[in-house]
Amino acid sequence: MEKVKQLKIPEADPHFYLPENIILNLDRLEKLSKKHPVNVLIVGKQGCGKSSLVRQFSARYKRPLATFQMGLLSEPGQLFGEQRLRAGETYFQEFLFPKAITTDGCVIHLEEINRPEHPKALNELYSVLSEDRSIWVDELGQVNTANGLVFFGTLNEGPEFSGVDQLDAALRDRFYTIHLEYLPNIVEQKILTLKASVTEEQAAQIVSVVSGLRSNPQDPMTISTRHSLMVAELVSAGATIREAFIYSLQINREVLESVLLSLHLSQEEVEISHENGYSAF
Ligand SMILES: Nc1ncnc2c1ncn2[C@@H]1O[C@H](COP(=O)(O)OP(=O)(O)OP(=O)(O)O)[C@@H](O)[C@H]1O
Numbered sequence: 142m143e144k145v146k147q148l149k150i151p152e153a154d155p156h157f158y159l160p161e162n163i164i165l166n167l168d169r170l171e172k173l174s175k176k177h178p179v180n181v182l183i184v185g186k187q188g189c190g191k192s193s194l195v196r197q198f199s200a201r202y203k204r205p206l207a208t209f210q211m212g213l214l215s216e217p218g219q220l221f222g223e224q225r226l227r228a229g230e231t232y233f234q235e236f237l238f239p240k241a242i243t244t245d246g247c248v249i250h251l252e253e254i255n256r257p258e259h260p261k262a263l264n265e266l267y268s269v270l271s272e273d274r275s276i277w278v279d280e281l282g283q284v285n286t287a288n289g290l291v292f293f294g295t296l297n298e299g300p301e302f303s304g305v306d307q308l309d310a311a312l313r314d315r316f317y318t319i320h321l322e323y324l325p326n327i328v329e330q331k332i333l334t335l336k337a338s339v340t341e342e343q344a345a346q347i348v349s350v351v352s353g354l355r356s357n358p359q360d361p362m363t364i365s366t367r368h369s370l371m372v373a374e375l376v377s378a379g380a381t382i383r384e385a386f387i388y389s390l391q392i393n394r395e396v397l398e399s400v401l402l403s404l405h406l407s408q409e410e411v412e413i414s415h416e417n418g419y420s421a422f
């Protein structure tokens with residue numbers, strides 16, 4: 142029989158940065174969770190560090206982490222398990238969720254909590270997240286939640302997501318909320334040097350281009366921290382700043398050139414391959 146996997150404490154990332162007031166609040170919420178389970182919603186644009194925050198919360202307080210993709214749920218009941226067939230007999234295969242909610246101190250990450258495929262798929266969460274903290278599952282009986290649980294819901298906000306699947310007000314009402322923003326330039330630069338091993342100068346150039354593209358009046362782009370890191374990694378692997386942007390983003394070349402020009406970065410033109418040349422790969 143399939144074994145439910147062991148829940149692990151994630152590894153700490155020494156280079157994950159958060160505003161101090163958010164750190165303070167996370168400390169408070171962790172303290173509160175020792176009295177009763179706590180639900181925290183992390184809201185922010187794509188790639189701003191939501192999932193990392195949840196992982197690093199678990200790492201910081203040495204708690205096991207279990208992550209669930211709510212976007213994949215297509216019907217109620219799917220979190221707990223499913224009926225399966227073996228040698229002509231049906232049996233109930235229990236999933237990770239019942240194990241997570243009965244593990245003391247577990248951090249439970251509900252990813253994309255606003256986007257289940259089926260609107261009723263989250264119904265079973267209500268009782269787990271609200272005061273009763275207990276749920277009846279036909280195949281498992283009464284499941285009571287463990288001590289010290291912290292539920293994190295993450296949800297993407299931004300122009301691409303607005304109006305798509307707003308989180309149900311009753312569900313949202315059960316959560317504390319933390320808004321996570323993209324990092325200030327100076328911190329983003331530091332992270333690029335630490336995580337992607339670019340030089341300080343390269344990091345400064347990348348972040349100026351990123352910020353030029355983000356605030357470009359014709360066509361402002363959303364560029365996530367994840368994406369600046371991808372650009373920086375290409376640079377650390379030998380690409381020029383221009384090449385790194387071209388290969389990382391779906392970008393309007395004119396806009397890129399004008400941002401590069403305004404930063405006096407255009408001299409470092411390096412042809413992407415030999416002029417007019419093709420080589421066997
Ligand atoms: N504040 C930060 N400090 C350090 N690294 C960060 C920070 N924010 C994001 N990153 C890095 O950016 C990448 C993307 O972060 P993460 O996956 O946590 O974002 P997300 O908000 O969950 O993205 P999505 O919206 O796609 O779910 C990771 O490699 C992460 O380490």
Ligand SMILES: [Mg+2]
Binds near residue numbers: 191192193295
């Ligand atoms: Mg995420």
